[in-house]
Amino acid sequence: MLHSLSRRLLTLLQLTRMALVFTAIADGLCTVLLSAQRRAAAQGTSLSAQLDARQVAAAAAISVGLYGFGMSLNDIIDRRRDSQISPQRPLPSGRVGLAAAHVVCVALIAMAVLASVYYSSLARDGGTSVVLTIGTATLIAFYDLAGKYLVAPGLLTLGLIRMFHALVPDAHVPLLWHPLWLLNHVAILSTVAYGWEEKRPPLTRRHWWFVLGGLALIDGMFIAIVAARRGAAEAGVAAALRIELALLLPVLASVLFVFIAWRVRRKSASSREAGQRVMLYGLLWLIVYDAAFVAGYVRNGVATLAVLMLLPVAYLSVQLMRWWSKLMAVSHRPAFKRART
Numbered sequence: 001m002l003h004s005l006s007r008r009l010l011t012l013l014q015l016t017r018m019a020l021v022f023t024a025i026a027d028g029l030c031t032v033l034l035s036a037q038r039r040a041a042a043q044g045t046s047l048s049a050q051l052d053a054r055q056v057a058a059a060a061a062i063s064v065g066l067y068g069f070g071m072s073l074n075d076i077i078d079r080r081r082d083s084q085i086s087p088q089r090p091l092p093s094g095r096v097g098l099a100a101a102h103v104v105c106v107a108l109i110a111m112a113v114l115a116s117v118y119y120s121s122l123a124r125d126g127g128t129s130v131v132l133t134i135g136t137a138t139l140i141a142f143y144d145l146a147g148k149y150l151v152a153p154g155l156l157t158l159g160l161i162r163m164f165h166a167l168v169p170d171a172h173v174p175l176l177w178h179p180l181w182l183l184n185h186v187a188i189l190s191t192v193a194y195g196w197e198e199k200r201p202p203l204t205r206r207h208w209w210f211v212l213g214g215l216a217l218i219d220g221m222f223i224a225i226v227a228a229r230r231g232a233a234e235a236g237v238a239a240a241l242r243i244e245l246a247l248l249l250p251v252l253a254s255v256l257f258v259f260i261a262w263r264v265r266r267k268s269a270s271s272r273e274a275g276q277r278v279m280l281y282g283l284l285w286l287i288v289y290d291a292a293f294v295a296g297y298v299r300n301g302v303a304t305l306a307v308l309m310l311l312p313v314a315y316l317s318v319q320l321m322r323w324w325s326k327l328m329a330v331s332h333r334p335a336f337k338r339a340r341t
Helices: 002-016 018-043 053-077 079-085 098-123 128-145 152-167 177-196 205-234 245-267 271-298 301-308 310-331
Strands: none
Touching: 002 018, 002 053, 002 098, 002 310, 018 053, 018 152, 018 177, 018 271, 018 301, 018 310, 053 079, 053 098, 053 128, 053 152, 098 128, 128 152, 152 177, 152 205, 177 205, 177 245, 177 271, 245 271, 271 301, 271 310, 301 310
């Protein structure tokens, strides 16, 4: 019975790609910590006095719900395609029924929305967390249903999903550079990986200009909005736009990742392999960015370590899911048809 239960659990985790959900949890946790630090500085209290364990748990539940919703919806939509190229996946292999997958998908988005309602009541933000959660879910659904087939708009949407998800715990934006960093990293990473993996339709120079131009437009628009909203109240540069020496930490993290991506490209046997590896490393690297922002702007060693520890947890989870996928691929029996004479 225990073996059957663990088998079903691992299958559901594979369906929802929960190995990488820790990257989303880290994004939300970083915003919660930045928001708590801003309140602590304004009220002259400590970080621990401003942290609420219930808010941390609710933010994590929102991340889990949104991430699992997006991944399970993607597999439901792609089930016919996966039956041809990835028959060992939960849906085409029959380890998860279509009805069960729909139930999981609906349950996860319901969990995200309910958790956002609870978070909003704790934060007393007037429902903005709920609006942002629903907006992020809408972007996820757009990408799964249409965006991924549109190349450049889809790649830009992936960055927007990360950005808006990071804004859910605090729509007042304690530090704008954090969600913008996630936006730019994910959009550019996804574009590079798309090209290296040689996906179809092929990536063109026009797609690159669309992604980079879109990022410049979004960056400028959000900076202008935040500056206009807070400039009058704070007489000068908005607190959310403050540039400090601490910003060097995410800058150095970005430089280091560029070097890692270059090494991956050189050491990989093929361009496709390089694309897959750099995409995985790039998603895990989001946790490094989150830890860098916490270290630089929250300046709390325990909080920084708590975020950074999600990196080995995510990596080990990925390895576990890879082992499970290989096991399923080996145990999956191909269907043979008798040749007609």
